[in-house]
Amino acid sequence: MQKIKELFDKYWSKYKELVFYLVFGALTTAVNIAGFWSFEHIIRQVNIGDTNFAPDINTAIAWFISVLFAYITNKIWVFESKNTAPGFLLKEIASFFGARALTGLMDLAIMHVFVTIMGFNSMLIKILSNILVIILNYILSKLIVFRKKKNKEKQ
Numbered sequence: 001m002q003k004i005k006e007l008f009d010k011y012w013s014k015y016k017e018l019v020f021y022l023v024f025g026a027l028t029t030a031v032n033i034a035g036f037w038s039f040e041h042i043i044r045q046v047n048i049g050d051t052n053f054a055p056d057i058n059t060a061i062a063w064f065i066s067v068l069f070a071y072i073t074n075k076i077w078v079f080e081s082k083n084t085a086p087g088f089l090l091k092e093i094a095s096f097f098g099a100r101a102l103t104g105l106m107d108l109a110i111m112h113v114f115v116t117i118m119g120f121n122s123m124l125i126k127i128l129s130n131i132l133v134i135i136l137n138y139i140l141s142k143l144i145v146f147r148k149k150k151n152k153e154k155q
Helices: 002-046 051-078 086-117 122-145
Strands: none
Touching: 002 051, 002 122, 051 086, 051 122, 086 122
């Protein structure tokens, strides 16, 4: 039993960040897709505006909600960024939202081209787009937003 615990501890410390990122990435994607689906149905039910642009509007709203969720979970559990100094926090939030804005614009462009212009199934394209977004978000978060400095962060 001790050997199993030692193996678990060894591999958990090595892969914890990636496992948490995948779990919270999946939850963030679920928030994004559920938000998109909900807003899409609300617009249809209430018949708000031009429904040709509904995928674009819904994607933007779903993105904003999911980024708020992602920042909190990434900061606390995935990358364990404990620094809450105001200047550091502002820089971290700005870089996180900036990186997510980049992938959010990519998501929006994919939805616009494949759904609004080409007429593909909105949920299928949303899911495929989110797979690409998750991969790029991890790379940007790991290398830019929450990168570990050579000198430990000030606590």
